[in-house]
Amino acid sequence: MPELPEVEVVRAGLAPAVAGARVVAVSVVDARSLKRHVPEGADPGTGGHGVTLSPEAGAVRSADFERRLTGALLGAPARRGKFLWIPITGADGAAPRESLLAHLGMSGQLLLRAHEASDDRFVRIRLWIEHPEHGELRLDFADQRRFGSLALDALQLDGESPVPSQAAHIARDPLDPAFDDRGFVTALRSRRTAVKRALLDQTLISGVGNIYADEALWRARLHPETPGERIGPGRARDLLAALRAVFAQALAEGGTSFDEQYVNVNGQAGYFAHSLNAYGRGGEPCPRCGAPTRRIVLGGRSSHFCPRCQRRRKFSR
DNA sequence: AGCTACACCTGATAGC
DNA sequence: TGCTATCAGGTGTAGC
Numbered sequence: 308m309p310e311l312p313e314v315e316v317v318r319a320g321l322a323p324a325v326a327g328a329r330v331v332a333v334s335v336v337d338a339r340s341l342k343r344h345v346p347e348g349a350d351p352g353t354g355g356h357g358v359t360l361s362p363e364a365g366a367v368r369s370a371d372f373e374r375r376l377t378g379a380l381l382g383a384p385a386r387r388g389k390f391l392w393i394p395i396t397g398a399d400g401a402a403p404r405e406s407l408l409a410h411l412g413m414s415g416q417l418l419l420r421a422h423e424a425s426d427d428r429f430v431r432i433r434l435w436i437e438h439p440e441h442g443e444l445r446l447d448f449a450d451q452r453r454f455g456s457l458a459l460d461a462l463q464l465d466g467e468s469p470v471p472s473q474a475a476h477i478a479r480d481p482l483d484p485a486f487d488d489r490g491f492v493t494a495l496r497s498r499r500t501a502v503k504r505a506l507l508d509q510t511l512i513s514g515v516g517n518i519y520a521d522e523a524l525w526r527a528r529l530h531p532e533t534p535g536e537r538i539g540p541g542r543a544r545d546l547l548a549a550l551r552a553v554f555a556q557a558l559a560e561g562g563t564s565f566d567e568q569y570v571n572v573n574g575q576a577g578y579f580a581h582s583l584n585a586y587g588r589g590g591e592p593c594p595r596c597g598a599p600t601r602r603i604v605l606g607g608r609s610s611h612f613c614p615r616c617q618r619r620r621k622f623s624r
Numbered sequence: 625a626g627c628t629a630c631a632c633c634t635g636a637t638a639g640c
Numbered sequence: 641t642g643c644t645a646t647c648a649g650g651t652g653t654a655g656c
Binding site: 310410452566 | 647648649650651
């Protein structure tokens with residue numbers, strides 16, 4: 308569910324409460340939400356994705372996570388694409404070498420609550436933190452479908468930027484000042500694959516998911532199945548601009564919420580669902596030209612587009 | 625290299 | 641009412 312704007316709303320919401328806070332206690336309610344956590348001394352190849360965690364392995368992971376995180380001093384949260392992390396700062400003021408990494412998957416939430424607040428549904432991991440100005444808070448990771456996870460992960464350098472090792476394989480996102488526009492245009496135009504597939508490839512450009520891919524393609528008037536190599540440089544740059552515009556608007560409207568699955572750190576929904584032009588509108592008239600919007604399946608996922616505004620074409624600019 | 629299929633989960637909804 | 645099938649904002653791996 309959450310794509311770049313939603314994760315960024317969460318990051319910004321966490322920032323004032325966690326930067327400078329100390330972790331007082333940690334409770335792992337369900338070790339399956341630690342699927343990205345590699346315990347110290349463990350073989351990193353074991354217990355990866357799509358593998359059911361044994362109760363013993365889950366207990367080891369939970370204990371390791373709780374032990375290492377308790378007492379940690381938290382820094383300012385950062386984000387790349389849909390990965391979010393909080394650096395763990397050393398007492399000596401040296402550059403952080405470790406981070407608390409979060410991926411929200413389809414239904415993950417990070418919720419800031421008062422210490423004594425009642426439980427939210429689907430809380431999988433709970434942190435009690437103490438901030439010098441804001442006092443005691445609870446930071447709860449809730450996740451209905453458990454595709455998301457928390458982990459402790461080492462920070463490594465990508466140029467000037469520290470990035471958790473598990474997020475090192477993805478490309479920078481288009482809101483990153485160091486995003487390489489020309490590199491993206493070249494890479495997109497060298498691909499034979501459908502542009503929608505390319506947008507969802509996090510190693511080409513990160514942060515884009517199914518909603519914002521459809522919205523950006525609608526804005527750029529590109530058919531989702533257009534091969535990358537048939538897109539001219541001008542239109543590729545238009546697509547990048549469309550992505551940034553749709554991200555900026557979604558961010559300003561607090562992200563896209565269809566239900567309770569995406570909320571900010573205070574449990575509130577965003578408004579961008581009202582501004583969607585293509586996603587989820589199969590059969591409804593295109594807001595631009597009035598033609599009925601179509602829904603097709605591409606790479607196993609729904610794609611929504613206007614067959615009149617977004618024609619397949621031989622080549623464009 | 626590029627693609628499909630599938631695995632990991634839970635819940636809502638539609639159709640019978 | 642209850643069953644089954646399908647769908648959902650993501651990602652990582654196996655296998656062709």
